[in-house]
Amino acid sequence: MAYEAGVDRDKAERFRLAALPYLDDVYTLARYLLRNNADAEDAAQECYLRAFRHFETFRGGPIKPWLLAILRNVCRAEYARRGMLAGTLSDNFDETECATTGLWSEAPSPETETLQRLDGETVQQLIAQLPQAFSEVIVLREINDLSYREIADVTGVPVGTVMSRLARGRALLRAAWLAEEKG
Amino acid sequence: MTCDEAEVMLHALIDDELDAGHARDVEAHAATCQRCAAQLAAYRDLQHAMQRNNLRYAAPASLRRSIDRAVPSTVTTSRRTLLKGFAIGSLASAVAASGLTLLVVREDQDKRILGEAVSAHLRSLQADHLSDVLSSDQHTVKPWFNGRIDLAPPVIDLTAQGFTLIGGRLDFIDGKPVAAIVYRRREHVINLFVAQGVEIPVTSPRLERVHGFNVRRWTDQGLNFLAISDLNRDELEEFATKFERAARPAGAT
Numbered sequence: 001m002a003y004e005a006g007v008d009r010d011k012a013e014r015f016r017l018a019a020l021p022y023l024d025d026v027y028t029l030a031r032y033l034l035r036n037n038a039d040a041e042d043a044a045q046e047c048y049l050r051a052f053r054h055f056e057t058f059r060g061g062p063i064k065p066w067l068l069a070i071l072r073n074v075c076r077a078e079y080a081r082r083g084m085l086a087g088t089l090s091d092n093f094d095e096t097e098c099a100t101t102g103l104w105s106e107a108p109s110p111e112t113e114t115l116q117r118l119d120g121e122t123v124q125q126l127i128a129q130l131p132q133a134f135s136e137v138i139v140l141r142e143i144n145d146l147s148y149r150e151i152a153d154v155t156g157v158p159v160g161t162v163m164s165r166l167a168r169g170r171a172l173l174r175a176a177w178l179a180e181e182k183g
Numbered sequence: 184m185t186c187d188e189a190e191v192m193l194h195a196l197i198d199d200e201l202d203a204g205h206a207r208d209v210e211a212h213a214a215t216c217q218r219c220a221a222q223l224a225a226y227r228d229l230q231h232a233m234q235r236n237n238l239r240y241a242a243p244a245s246l247r248r249s250i251d252r253a254v255p256s257t258v259t260t261s262r263r264t265l266l267k268g269f270a271i272g273s274l275a276s277a278v279a280a281s282g283l284t285l286l287v288v289r290e291d292q293d294k295r296i297l298g299e300a301v302s303a304h305l306r307s308l309q310a311d312h313l314s315d316v317l318s319s320d321q322h323t324v325k326p327w328f329n330g331r332i333d334l335a336p337p338v339i340d341l342t343a344q345g346f347t348l349i350g351g352r353l354d355f356i357d358g359k360p361v362a363a364i365v366y367r368r369r370e371h372v373i374n375l376f377v378a379q380g381v382e383i384p385v386t387s388p389r390l391e392r393v394h395g396f397n398v399r400r401w402t403d404q405g406l407n408f409l410a411i412s413d414l415n416r417d418e419l420e421e422f423a424t425k426f427e428r429a430a431r432p433a434g435a436t
Contacts, residue, residue, distance in 0.1 A: 024239060
């Protein structure tokens with residue numbers, strides 16, 4: 001009994017050292033996906049509890065993508081609870097839908113405009129307002145600093161899909177940024 | 184390469200995800216296609232514009248604390264144990280506030296503080312987390328803390344003694360703001376946490392080893408100091424001794 005408690009404590013310490021340094025990363029993704037502080041805090045907490053429970057199944061390598069994949073599952077459960085529109089964060093997100101509804105913005109004109117400076121909070125909002133399939137790849141790439149391969153693992157889609165979502169997501173974000181500048 | 188292909192590949196180019204051969208292909212296409220060149224420039228611009236902003240959200244200290252407390256008690260994994268964790272946490276604070284010294288609670292808290300110091304140290308070693316004010320000048324670092332924290336930490340230049348001042352930042356231990364002063368010796372970073380009111384109960388200076396890091400704690404003029412580093416024991420002891428000596432007002436022994 002005492003021995004087992006010792007093992008658990010050891011596990012807890014290893015988990016803390018490995019996982020806690022990434023709390024800001026986990027919280028950041030949660031905040032973007034759920035769009036408010038309280039839900040993001042709950043999701044991050046649930047993510048860490050689940051991660052700890054399943055820490056034995058973690059097979060080494062970078063732990064950040066593993067944590068973010070768990071977080072994403074927690075967020076999807078939260079979406080289900082909220083009864084949000086199906087497909088917002090689903091794996092079989094229909095990308096042609098965006099093309100036909102005109103979300104797929106025009107390519108930048110040759111006389112490229114340089115983006116003006118916006119404050120961080122505004123940019124955060126612009127990202128959070130994108131359709132989830134796009135905002136999540138942008139956050140995972142630009143803010144969580146994951147590789148395409150890692151993003152593919154976290155989101156459960158092929159690397160090619162990650163690339164096309166990133167391309168569309170950036171097009172949408174850039175269009176939204178320019179629109180924001182023009183007020 | 185067609186424009187359709189280039190349109191997607193150029194993102195992989197700016198994300199450094201292409202091997203040299205493919206990178207050359209995209210660049211060669213952009214060199215001959217005005218439209219794709221404009222896109223490449225536009226998305227590089229977007230990436231730079233994003234990097235100019237801090238788009239991360241910082242996890243609240245209360246969240247960090249509650250996860251930290253919940254972890255060891257989740258062995259039986261239920262909501263109930265989590266709540267129990269909170270109750271014990273507030274008992275610890277209540278006892279600490281009342282000034283009672285309850286050995287068990289103190290030991291518990293002591294462990295937590297050491298654990299949090301290790302976490303804070305590890306966090307600081309990640310890119311861009313080391314310091315908020317980057318300066319080897321003590322007269323720049325010290326005033327930076329004014330208004331940011333409720334104490335005036337002694338910031339001492341120990342360059343002559345072999346410990347280079349790198350800068351300072353605000354950090355959190357046990358949910359309370361602490362001043363972190365950062366030094367470097369060779370490749371080793373030393374975080375010196377300075378706190379007031381944070382319970383780092385130390386009667387005499389001591390050096391201990393926590394999760395592979397050396398930790399040296401002492402108290403001086405009402406402030407609690409905790410130095411942590413992967414530096415070896417002797418050199419961390421040397422750092423603390425030199426810091427303490429330099430911190431003492433001239434003439435005092």
